[in-house]
Amino acid sequence: MDFVLFFLTAAIALAGAIAMIVARNAVHSALFLLLNFGAIAVLFLLLQSPFLFTIQLSIYAGAIMVLFLFVVMLLGAEQVEAAQDKLPWQQPLALVMGAGLLVIAMITAVRGGSNDAPPGGEAAEAFGDPASLGELLFTKYLLPFQITGIILLVAVIGVVVLNQQRNQAQTEETPGERPSSSVQP
Amino acid sequence: MNWLGLLIIIIQSVVIALAVTTAFAYLTLFERRLLARFQNRVGPNRAGPNGFLQPVADAVKLFFKEDIVPSAADKAVYLLAPAIAVIPAIIIWAVIPFGCLNIDWNYRACFAESSSGVNNILQIADINVGVLYLLAITSIGVYGITLAGWASNNKYSMMGGIRSTAQLISYELALGTAVLAVVMTFSTLSTHELVYHQGTLWGIVPQFLAFVIFMIASTAEVVRAPFDLVEAEQELVGGYNTEYGSMKFALFFMTEYIKLIAVSAMAVTFFFGGWRFPGLEMLGAGVEGLAGPVVASIAVGLASLGSFLLKLVGFLFLSVWIRASWPRIRYDRLMDLGWKWLLPLGLINLAATAVAFVLIESFVLASFMLLAFSLLSLAIAAGINRVPKPVDNVTYVSDVRSRAETGQ
Amino acid sequence: MLNWLIWLIPLLPLLGFLLNVFVIRQERQAGLVASALVGGSFLLAVVATVMLGGMPEEERRVQAIAWEWIGTGTMSIPFGLLFDPLTSVMVLLVTGVGGLIHVYSLGYMHGDPRVVRYFAYLNLFVTMMLMLVMANNMLLLFLGWEGVGLCSFLLIGFWFERKVAAAAAVKAFVVNRIGDAAFLLAMLAIFSHFGTLTFYDVEVNGQIIPGFLEQVPNLLGQTFGPEWQTIAVATGISFLLLIGATGKSAQFPLFVWLPDAMAGPTPVSALIHAATMVTAGVYMMARTEPIFVASPATQSWVAWIGVLTALIAGTAALAQWDIKRVLAYSTVSQLGFMVAACGMGAYAAAIFHLLTHGIFKALLFLGSGSVIHGTHDTQDMRKMGGLRTAMPTTYWTYLVGAGALAGIVPLAGFWSKDEILAHAVSAGYWPQLIGLFIASLLTAFYMGRQVSLIFFGTQRDPHYHAHESGRAMTVPLVILAVGAAIAGLMNLPTLFSGMPAAHLLTDWLKPVLHEEAGKFNPLLALFATIGAVGMGYLGWSVYTRNAAKVKVGGQDPAYYYTGDIWDTLEAAWYVDTLYQRAVVGPFRTIGNFLAQVFDPQGIDGLVVGTGRFFGWVATGVRQLQSGYVRMYALVFTIGVVLVLSFMLMIAW
């Protein structure tokens, strides 16, 4: 049953990924990517990582992809590739390079990963408990954890600053109009 | 995992889906009757006894309406949106314990801390990240609305969709802080353990502030009045579902109500002890003594389910009451409330919770200290925000007219 | 006390320079400040000399170090002053004569529009000259050396509106560069062989820096083994120094700039191009005397160059019409005397002649300046004549100066020149003696000719009204005339035993030059006096008698007898023409070729071609920098694929 679930989910993930880069419409791309993220979340669950499963859902699916959709809709940037390609020779070359990269990555994956099933047993049962992850976060990885906090803070400030300037410019252009209340999450 | 277990889970899921759908149907009746009462009307009372068949009539009407797809719409997404909306609303029920009916006929397991071996038939999955699961699914709920708004290719729908996206993401944070405070209080992410830990004291006592935040934020999350400007008829001609009709509209409608029930259930689980009520364990012991463990288990299960539903109905009543009482909030005020009040309060609450439980040994004492703190901070917040801001950015028609008259 | 006192000597003129550059805007103030400060400097020099005289003879050397000027690795060059007997006499000459010339300039330069600048330059010159003579190392000496060169350039070209003056300034500067290059090479050679540039041992920051002069006798022998090598090194260094001196002191073959330098104001000619700067070469040779002594070859070169210069310049002076050019060639000739004296080992005699010459040549130049002033900028002697009555003070002082230069007993020139000749006799330099003797006869002749042409007969050009100069000019003339008359006293030879002040200067310089006073040669003195008086009278009488034959713009009466030789003399043996043909002409040709052919086609072609090449390359490379992010990402990916494949191959 594990194999059935895996292949099903993997197929969905692959289909979502391919469809994402093929889709002409950016909203469709976002939806296919969402599908892919959902599939990967399920794979996390299969890998005994329920915490990451929920994180994947709430951060990637719930926040990041919503942001993407939001920006696409706000900008009306669903289809920007209608114009003629300025670098027509780039695409085939990119495909060749992609193929090369794929071959390298797969060789590495086959050589690096073990073909046996991962270990089971009592240790495997306890594995993936959010408590153990949390403990590691606050002991061994305390410093990186704090740094990610600072990164988030910096990101928040950066976004606010970027927005702020735009709002000011708008206000100057059309005096009297109230700058639209930010919809920045 | 054996096939029997899988079968049981499938049956559970189907039953809960059906039950939730039914609950939605009668919640509409419940709301309409109550609203009528609040507004000194009678409400629907013609179909069946006391209007009891009104939901059925509505359903039949919606089924037979013509199914229209706007020609400029993105068809696939347009059709997919209601489904995307309704799915999270239903799967959110997977981790909520409605009661405790031990399938091994051992009711004592319900009152044990460890969630393993409970085999509660009234809860589909007791996973160790249940609370996070709830948050995750809640956050996914935004897609249906957003996509519906975009796919309709209608500016009102679009505005509604974008508004809803912003609103849901904003209030998700406040919601998250409130839920996290509860998690910190009871040191668990499992819903079963949450309920177990509320044996001594319901979550509302240590986390009163979190409860208030949760109530406001969850109301915004399910886009209920007074935060329903996503589908404001007056401004947006109905918002994201303007272009939807018949069953697709019904699905959106259903989504909203199921989510309302779901967040109410979450509130019950987080703050009102879930299916617990004082004396439940004694009841189980008494019945066991009289009729044996099987009957005792069933009795405890039914009693806990009843208790849960009773609390749930209380919350639903509260929600309808709020809808009947408060006017819709302005959009910028909505954002202000979410970002400038709820989120800071939630963060303060988190800090206070952490400090209280680290400093004070006794859970009860700490809980009451936190209650006092919650009341105090709420009072301060209310005091700060007492005076409404002057309306300086609204142009009154009378102003325009007077300006035109003076020739300015 | 002497340590800081001697610092004030160069600093006072420097102060004057700064004041004149930055503060003072008025002619009178400028002149007074400049003169007063140089005068103060002279007084300090007198005090310092007296104090030096109060010391025991062996300790008469004061070195004052301000700071370590250049210190890298083993090289340590202090910024320090040296004050010893040799320096002291030079300082007295520079500040004394300089001060008088400053005063004289007050009158001579009156009314010039740039007179403040003039005094600033003059003060700067005095500062630099003092730096030159007071330096305790070669590099600081070189600083002063170049500084006076700069001032010379600025002052020759002071009236830069005149093309002649500007060209002369450039010529002086360029010709001097040849000597300076040699001097620089000499310094490098000294440093590479001795590891130091200071003259004498000196303590800087508690560390003894050895002086190369004191090491010359022993270090040369130790380091370079066989004697011929020692001599080779000493010869190399001293020869380079000789070339340096040749440039600065206007010796053959580099003397051509000095006559042209007369385009500057006359006081400048007096101060720089007669009394002080041009003697720097002689001073430098005297200072580095041990090196010259170590090389007999150079010594003979020095002597012969001196004799040759004295003869060439002396003959050239015979045939000049310009009053200042006569004096200029005379200066060159007298410098030849000094250099010859150095070459013959008579350094003290050279310095003695340097001092007396500084005084009487300054007097002559100032006198000629007075004549020029009184005749409204007339320099051609053919236009003069009979000024004896119009400017008596100038006449009498000029006569004293001319007598001193010609070597008439008992004026200063007689004693100093006789000292040199006597040394040649006693040391057995007969050929040189004959050359120098002829040169001294020529000197007497052309001075007689000049006096006759200027002051006797009748005024040949009636277009101006000659008048005597003002007090500011005549007073220095008188003072200098007195000096020219009695300066011989400072080094009188021992005429008879028991004479109280015999060989004062030689004794005074003994700690530096280690030289015994030469013996007086009565026979030689007799010959010299007779020759000088006779030739002087001859020169005077020929031109006084033939005064009627001298016409404005006409030929010299002697031309009738000598013919083309006279032209040769007038052109100073065509040395200048030789340079023009051999150096300047080809240089111009090459320059024209470079400017008109090589530069536009070769250099420009290269530069423009380089630009075009890079433009062409950039056009190609620019295609890569398209600004398309996808493009960059693709290149990046190609790199990643290549690197990963490589790593995979390694790991296989």
Add this chain to the structure above:
Amino acid sequence: MVPTTFYVLLSAVLFTIGVLGVLIRRNAIVVFMSVELMLNAANLALVAYARERLAVDGQVLVFFVITVAAAEVAVGLALLVAIFKSKRTADIDEVSMLRG
């Protein structure tokens, strides 16, 4: 249980698809999504290896990746919006000049 190799292979394929997306697509937002896909592929490999070695460290790393990705997306999208404001397009080929 499914062998780790399967997961890693899937991860490799997904990563390559992400690279191709970055290379080929011109819509800046889709390019951005492709980057996210690459991050996810990496996350998948990390979790798979973490499971094989029973080491939670891999999951911690994934947690960090997700956090940083969130920050990156916020800033990146804000930049995109800013670019869009001046260029009126989200086509990255239009942003080939150094001036706004």
